[in-house]
Amino acid sequence: MxxxxxxxxxxxxxxxxxxxxxxxxxxxxxxxxxxxxxxxxxxxxxGRNVIERCFCRLKDFRRVATRYDKLARNFLAAVHLAAIVAYWIN
Known part of the structure; x- marks a missing residue:
């Protein structure tokens, strides 16, 4: 469910x-x-706390927070790169 x-x-x-x-x-x-x-x-x-922290961490990247990309695929690629960098540093 x-x-x-x-x-x-x-x-x-x-x-x-x-x-x-x-x-x-x-x-x-x-x-x-x-x-x-x-x-x-x-x-x-x-479990909601984990999701909120993840979004907060991704919004540290200006490109993700302000949605510079016009195409959804480019924005998704930027989110993937931001996630890799954010959790690689940890």
Whole structure:
């Protein structure tokens, strides 16, 4: 089963229903002012941090952050090169 991981900004009943209709499980924490609480997997939500750090690391490269490339294939190539350089240094 696939899951969609989001932050508290996506905690809406309509959005949650759309996710379920498309066959995925919403992994979204509840807002503090929510009346009806929904359960979510805290373990799965912790994986969101890894994705956020990856995007932050890729945006250190100006070419990726500002999308200089007009073609999607060139942009994807720039993302691949940035990923190689970013994780090669580590």
């Amino acid at each position: 696939s899951a969609l991981i989001g932050d508290k900004g996506y905690d809406g009943d309509g959005f949650r229903a759309e996710i379920v209709d498309r066959g995925a499980k919403p992994v979204i924490p509840n807002k503090s002012n929510r009346v009806t609480l929904h359960s979510f997997s805290k373990r799965a939500y912790k």
